[in-house]
Amino acid sequence: MILDALIAIGLIASVLMQEGKTAGMGGLSGQNETAFSSSARGMDALMARFTVFFAVLFMIVTIVIAKITN
Numbered sequence: 001m002i003l004d005a006l007i008a009i010g011l012i013a014s015v016l017m018q019e020g021k022t023a024g025m026g027g028l029s030g031q032n033e034t035a036f037s038s039s040a041r042g043m044d045a046l047m048a049r050f051t052v053f054f055a056v057l058f059m060i061v062t063i064v065i066a067k068i069t070n
Helices: 002-016 024-028 037-069
Strands: none
Touching: 002 037
């Protein structure tokens, strides 16, 4: 169960570290971050992969724990 909690914390952290997909109010006024956009997109893609990894790992560990306790 400790492993499950650690994976859950990793999943929460990976979701919170992602940038929002909407441009927000900056998109309305035409303000975009063009200087760091390629680096930001690469980091966002990496965080998306971490999120999927932690989500699948969390699901597998939770199912295994449920099977063991029954």
